[in-house]
Amino acid sequence: MAVDPVSGGMLPCGTDPQELAEHLAAGEPTDHERACPHCRAAAAETAPLLAARDRLAGERVTAPPRLLDDVMAAVRADPRSRRAYRLPGEEAGTTRVRRRVAAALLRTAAERVPGVRHVRVRDLREEADGMAVEVAAALDAGAPIPETARALREAVRRAGREGLGWEVAVVDIEVADVRGGPAG
Amino acid sequence: MFESPPPSEAHPPPRPPDPPDSALVTRAQDGDPDAFEVLVRRHQDTVYRIALRVLGDEGDAADAAQEALVAAWHRLPDLADPVSFRAWLYRIAGRRALNLARARTPEAPADNVEAAATPAGPEQHTVAGDLRHALARALAGLPPGQRTCWVLRELEGMGYEEIADVVGAGPDAVRGRIHRARARLVEELAPWR
Numbered sequence: 001m002a003v004d005p006v007s008g009g010m011l012p013c014g015t016d017p018q019e020l021a022e023h024l025a026a027g028e029p030t031d032h033e034r035a036c037p038h039c040r041a042a043a044a045e046t047a048p049l050l051a052a053r054d055r056l057a058g059e060r061v062t063a064p065p066r067l068l069d070d071v072m073a074a075v076r077a078d079p080r081s082r083r084a085y086r087l088p089g090e091e092a093g094t095t096r097v098r099r100r101v102a103a104a105l106l107r108t109a110a111e112r113v114p115g116v117r118h119v120r121v122r123d124l125r126e127e128a129d130g131m132a133v134e135v136a137a138a139l140d141a142g143a144p145i146p147e148t149a150r151a152l153r154e155a156v157r158r159a160g161r162e163g164l165g166w167e168v169a170v171v172d173i174e175v176a177d178v179r180g181g182p183a184g
Numbered sequence: 185m186f187e188s189p190p191p192s193e194a195h196p197p198p199r200p201p202d203p204p205d206s207a208l209v210t211r212a213q214d215g216d217p218d219a220f221e222v223l224v225r226r227h228q229d230t231v232y233r234i235a236l237r238v239l240g241d242e243g244d245a246a247d248a249a250q251e252a253l254v255a256a257w258h259r260l261p262d263l264a265d266p267v268s269f270r271a272w273l274y275r276i277a278g279r280r281a282l283n284l285a286r287a288r289t290p291e292a293p294a295d296n297v298e299a300a301a302t303p304a305g306p307e308q309h310t311v312a313g314d315l316r317h318a319l320a321r322a323l324a325g326l327p328p329g330q331r332t333c334w335v336l337r338e339l340e341g342m343g344y345e346e347i348a349d350v351v352g353a354g355p356d357a358v359r360g361r362i363h364r365a366r367a368r369l370v371e372e373l374a375p376w377r
Contacts, residue, residue, distance in 0.1 A: 018359075045377065052319035053319065053338050055319075056316055056339060063229050064232070064242070068228060071228075071250055071253040074254045074257075075221075099214070100215035103213075103214035103215055104216075118210075118264075120213050121214060122262075136262075138264060138265070
C-alpha cells in the first residue's frame, strides 16, 4: 500500500521509499527502480501526484498589476532613496547630492584599491567632526587585510574630500567576505 | 593610447539593453530606487508565484509578495554577493509567505500535528476529474511548514539547504517534511491512480 513515512520501512526489494520518491520526483529513477516490480508499484502510487505537480508547475503566474506600484511607493519613500547631503561651500546657493550619488562615488573609489573586490556603503552619517562612512567589503583571498583596509580607508577619505568636499572623519570597515584570489 | 577613443558615428558602441542583476543590485545598494524597480519588474512574477503556492490565496500572496520585495530593499545593504540576489530574494519570499501562512492557521502550528482537513470525498471528485485542483486542495490541507517545504522543492526546485534557510530548520528536517507532505499528497490523490 502507500509508503509509510513514519516507520521508515524499506520496500521488499530493500529500496528506501524516500529515496525512490526523490528519484521519481527528479525524474531520475535508477535502473533497478525502473525494472523492480516493488519499485514500479510504488511509482504507480506516486504517478498522479507527479502529473498534478507538473501541471501546476507549468502554469504561468503573473503578479497583480498593483504590486510594482505598491512596492516602489514604499521604496521611494525610504530614506535610502530620498536622502540628500548638503555639500560644504561658502558661495550663494546650496549643493546637495543624493545618497546614491555619494555612495557610488565612494564605492567606486574603494573598489579601485588593489585587493578590494566589492564594496557596499551601508551608512553615511553627518557627524559633528565630519562624515562617518560605514562600508562592508569583500576582499580578494590573499590580500593582506590590515594594509588593504588602510588603503581602502584612505581611498574613501580622498574621494570624499576631492569628489564631494567632505571631511570624512571616520571610515568603519567590515570585511564581510574573502573570495577567490587575485586571479579568480 | 591610454584613453579610449571617442565613439565614432559609424560604429556606435553596442549598448547592452539589459544590465545583469548584479549591476542593478550594486546601484540599488547605493540607494538607487530606479535600479531596484528594474529588479522588481524582473522578479515580481516569481516572488508572487512562490507566495501564491505557499499561501493558496491571491490576496494573501499579494500581501506577502509586497512585504518580501520591500524587505529586500531594506536589507539589500546586507547582501554580500550581488550575484546571489535572485536566490536571496526568493528565500525572503518563501519566508514571508510561510510566516503569513502560519499566522493564518493558528490552530495547527506544529508540523507533526495531523491537519484537520478531511480527505476529499467522492462527491468532490465528481466535478473534478481535475487533478490539478485536487492537488491544490490537498496542499491547502497540509500544515504550513510541510506545504512550504514541498512547494519550494517540487514546484520551485530549491535545494534542501536553501529550503532549510527559508523555514529555519535543518536540511534533514526539511527532507522529512517533504517526505511526509509527499506521502499525504499521494494518499489524497489515490482516486486518480
